Amino acid sequence: MNDPALSRPLTPREQSTAQDLVNGKAVPEIARAHYVAQSTVRGRLYSVRRKLHCPYHCALHLVLHRILEATEATAPCPSTPAPTLGHEQMTLLKAVTEHGTLLEIARGAGIASRNVHAEIGELLYLTGSRDLADLVRRAHGWGLVTSQHVKPAANGAGQ
The missing domain is CATH 1.10.10 (Arc Repressor Mutant, subunit A)
Structure with a gap:
């Protein structure tokens, strides 16, 4: 994809x-x-x-x-400001936008498969998202995700 x-x-x-x-x-x-x-x-x-x-x-x-x-729809504007995410969290967000299964997401983010549930749970909590679909909506709405790329963490956070 x-x-x-x-x-x-x-x-x-x-x-x-x-x-x-x-x-x-x-x-x-x-x-x-x-x-x-x-x-x-x-x-x-x-x-x-x-x-x-x-x-x-x-x-x-x-x-x-x-x-x-593909700009075939417009992301809804989240009612909360974008959270500050570290480098690892932005890498996980990128993996979520590229992969469908938890194992693929773990591999794409470079995290152990046994930790993927906890890492995704933390990302969902930090963003106020209900699930991965809501996370993608919010990330696009905040501008954290752009065409084919995830923006680098703000202010070099987590680097």
């Missing part, structure tokens, strides 16, 4: 559905908001995944990152 380029542009309906997903809405909520069947929403999301080169089994946080990275 290294190429955020779309195979084809999203249709306006796909973009609207993607924006709702980025905003944290579930399939039933999106269906009600658009006055369509849930199967229609799932079909649009399937098409979005395909165009973003995300396999069907791809984790939601990766799909959200790809949508935002």
Whole structure:
């Protein structure tokens, strides 16, 4: 999942559905908001995944990152200021945006697999995030994640 380029542009309906997903809405909520069947929403999301080169089994946080990275939706602005994250935490955040499984995230962040739950838990706590999808939304909203990159830690923190 290294190429955020779309195979084809999203249709306006796909973009609207993607924006709702980025905003944290579930399939039933999106269906009600658009006055369509849930199967229609799932079909649009399937098409979005395909165009973003995300396999069907791809984790939601990766799909959200790809949508935002391809600028097909706008990240919601978090109600809290961005936390100060150290180098290790920024490395973990980068790994979260690139990998789907906990083992892959641990490898990408260079941390022991036995510590990945605790490290992710700490990152979620520091950012006020409920889960990895919420973390990706917030990180994009704060500008901690930019197109294909995670910004370096502010003021050299943790270095």
